[in-house]
Amino acid sequence: MKVNIYYGGRGLLDDPTLYVLNKMEDVLKELRVTVERYNIYEHKHEISTLPHTFKDADGIILATTVEWLGIGGYMQQFLDACWLYGDKELMSSLYMQPIVMSTTYGEREGVLTLENAWQILGGQPCSGLCGYVEDLVNFEMNKEYTLIIEKKAENLYRSISQKIKVLPSSNQAIKQNVLRTQSMDLTPQESEQLSKYVSDDSYVKKQKEDIEELASMFKDILGKNAVDGEESYIKELEQHFVPQQDFAAEYLFVIDGEQKPLYLSVRNDKMTCYYGNEENYDVYIKLSTDVMNGIVNGRITFQRAFMTGEMTAKGNFKILRMLDTVFDFV
Numbered sequence: 337m338k339v340n341i342y343y344g345g346r347g348l349l350d351d352p353t354l355y356v357l358n359k360m361e362d363v364l365k366e367l368r369v370t371v372e373r374y375n376i377y378e379h380k381h382e383i384s385t386l387p388h389t390f391k392d393a394d395g396i397i398l399a400t401t402v403e404w405l406g407i408g409g410y411m412q413q414f415l416d417a418c419w420l421y422g423d424k425e426l427m428s429s430l431y432m433q434p435i436v437m438s439t440t441y442g443e444r445e446g447v448l449t450l451e452n453a454w455q456i457l458g459g460q461p462c463s464g465l466c467g468y469v470e471d472l473v474n475f476e477m478n479k480e481y482t483l484i485i486e487k488k489a490e491n492l493y494r495s496i497s498q499k500i501k502v503l504p505s506s507n508q509a510i511k512q513n514v515l516r517t518q519s520m521d522l523t524p525q526e527s528e529q530l531s532k533y534v535s536d537d538s539y540v541k542k543q544k545e546d547i548e549e550l551a552s553m554f555k556d557i558l559g560k561n562a563v564d565g566e567e568s569y570i571k572e573l574e575q576h577f578v579p580q581q582d583f584a585a586e587y588l589f590v591i592d593g594e595q596k597p598l599y600l601s602v603r604n605d606k607m608t609c610y611y612g613n614e615e616n617y618d619v620y621i622k623l624s625t626d627v628m629n630g631i632v633n634g635r636i637t638f639q640r641a642f643m644t645g646e647m648t649a650k651g652n653f654k655i656l657r658m659l660d661t662v663f664d665f666v
Contacts, residue, residue, distance in 0.1 A: 337496060338370040340393040342386070344400035344411030347377055352437040352469035353401045355476055356485055360397070360435075363489035376410040383413045384531040387422035390430060395462075395496040398450050399435035402442040407449050415453045421531035423524040427459045433492045434464035443468055455505045462495045463488070569598060570609050572632040576663045579605035583662070585655045588617040592624045602662055619651035634665040 341361070345351050361371050372389075379386055390396065400411040418427065432454045436446035443466040451461045465488045469475045476482075494500070569591075581604055589598040594611065601608040627646045630636045638659040641647035649656050 337368075337394050337493070338372070338392055339364055339395045339397060339492070339496070340389060341371065341373040341397040341399060342411075342414060343373060343375050344398070344408050344414060345377070346401075346403075346408075346410075347375060350472050351401050352439070352467075352472055352475060353399050353435060355472070356435055356437060356465065357397070357399055359482060359485045360489040360492075363486050364493060367490075367493050369493060376414050380410065380413075383410070384417045384421055386414060387418045387427075388531065390423070390426055393430065395431040395433070395492060397433050397435055397492070398454070400446065400450075402436060402438040402440060402446050404440055405442065407436065407446045411450075415450075415457075417531065418453075418457055421527045422457065423527065424458050426524070427454075427457050429460070431460045431462050431492070431496050433462040433488070433495075434466075435488075436464070436466045438466070438468045439470075441468075460495075460502055462492055568594065569628060569632060572665075573600065573609050573663060574607065576632075576665050577607045578662055578664050579607075580658070580662055581605075583658065585619070585652075585658065585662075586614070586617040587619050587621060587655075587659070588614060589628070590620070590622045591628050594625075607662075617651070618655045619649055619653075621647060621649045621656075623647040632665055637666070638663075 341357060343353065343357060345353050347354070357373070361373070364371050372393075374386060374389065376383060376386070398411065400407045402408075406412075432450075434447045434450035434454075436443045436450065438446070447464045447466045451464065454461050465485065467481075580602070583602060583604065585602050587600040587602075589600065591598060596611040597613060599608075599610055599612055599614045599617070623641065623646065627636070627641050631638060631641060636646075638647070639657060642649055642656065
């Protein structure tokens, strides 16, 4: 039999959880149980790979210390990794005993948190141990407390060896009906490989650099498209402009798909055309890119597009009719 211990505290010398774990290790080793401890703070850069150490374990102990609020960041990260990268089928057969000691308020809530998390993960929770320790020396010298700790270790051994069953929990129903991971359905092997990538700082850094490079590339492409869009139709209008003596007019074209309206000014033999918002115009015209493409390619005239309703306009209609004279696309 093998039991893995995952310690989520900070490793301080006066941490009462460490004393409890040492006592439990002694009892389990007397029962000929192989015990391996993982101090999560020593593996903080590869926490995402720790769930794969469950492979050869028959049971685990999740131990942490409440120092001010809750089970602490290391243990929470470890549980997150179990949910994201752990083998759920493997965890369903693992017995877990929570150990939470406190130097402040909240040890019972900590045990409850660990039990709930393990049940949602699909595992088998065992009766846990929690307590408040004000003075570590007095706690260690108390023989009754030591006896309680030893009995808890024996209970874990008994639960694993006898395969003691637990009643169904509503947490399982929540997992099946409500909780969903956002990640893809991966095999245990794929999850293990993904967790190794996530824990590899150089790999993550390279991925971030690649994403930034792609973002910069697409930004350049979009910027180029925006510049190209601001030149749309200007060249065609300039090439097909027919100067008119004693004629002046301003047109504002609102073309679907273009970010800005197209402003067109005609003064006798001069024509000015650019994209921008202008308030002074004689005719306001609204049309789609398909209709505008049809006009500049000579498939339809401005007048026909207006008469068929494909182009709408308001303003001076005499000046509107002059568009087919000023621009010869046929």
